[in-house]
Amino acid sequence: xxTVTQSQPEMSVQEAETVTLSCTxxxxxxxxxxxxxxxxxxxxxxxxxxxxxxKQQNATENRFSVNxxxxxxxxxxxISDSQLGDxxxxxxxxxxxxxxxxxxxxxxxxxx
Amino acid sequence: DSGVTQTxxxxxxxxxxxxxxRCSPRSGDLSVYxxxxxxxxxxxxxxxxxxxxxxxKGNILERFSAQQFPDLHSELNLSSLELGDSALYFCxxxxxxxxxxxxxxxxxxxxx
Numbered sequence: 001x002x003t004v005t006q007s008q009p010e011m012s013v014q015e016a017e018t019v020t021l022s023c024t025x026x027x028x029x030x031x032x033x034x035x036x037x038x039x040x041x042x043x044x045x046x047x048x049x050x051x052x053x054x055k056q057q058n059a060t061e062n063r064f065s066v067n068x069x070x071x072x073x074x075x076x077x078x079i080s081d082s083q084l085g086d087x088x089x090x091x092x093x094x095x096x097x098x099x100x101x102x103x104x105x106x107x108x109x110x111x112x
Numbered sequence: 113d114s115g116v117t118q119t120x121x122x123x124x125x126x127x128x129x130x131x132x133x134r135c136s137p138r139s140g141d142l143s144v145y146x147x148x149x150x151x152x153x154x155x156x157x158x159x160x161x162x163x164x165x166x167x168x169k170g171n172i173l174e175r176f177s178a179q180q181f182p183d184l185h186s187e188l189n190l191s192s193l194e195l196g197d198s199a200l201y202f203c204x205x206x207x208x209x210x211x212x213x214x215x216x217x218x219x220x221x222x223x224x
Binding site: 033035037043044046091096097098099100102103104105 | 147154200209212
């Protein structure tokens, strides 16, 4: 089975600054999908951004962007202009053939 | 609102008992996924259905079972409950394999 590793259990950032969350994965497949989900204190799971492995261009959604390095099997999330509402657990996820697996998560705290 | 409905929101029961968690996917979504999230842990994939058929299976215990009905709603049955089964159980749906998952708000199960 594919594995997803998030090596940063906790991170913090000052409001308005930029932070990058790391994610690596292990697979021998070529066509797959990667996601970042956000889980605020309400415990809802909210899709942040999606990347198709066959696309070389990094995905961007407003203040959120990814750095997808397929050869290195790395998929980091950059949050620009951090806001207090960005405080949450962030989960990296890998999907292949109906099977979506999540990393252990990174707890991000945005400080005022 | 993701459009995925899970009931009940909270469930408190005793060890050895059996419970059923229910999930209604978003309108038009054929895939249903079940995940377990223990306190401050990541999401553990349990099982996935597509249009009534089981498509992928994760670390689901033999005491747990699930099914997806013709109207596409799904139920997760947990039996012989143990204290360690206390967790947040998420249902998610997607329109097809490899599409982003949309999560319900979860059912919080407490086993006493």
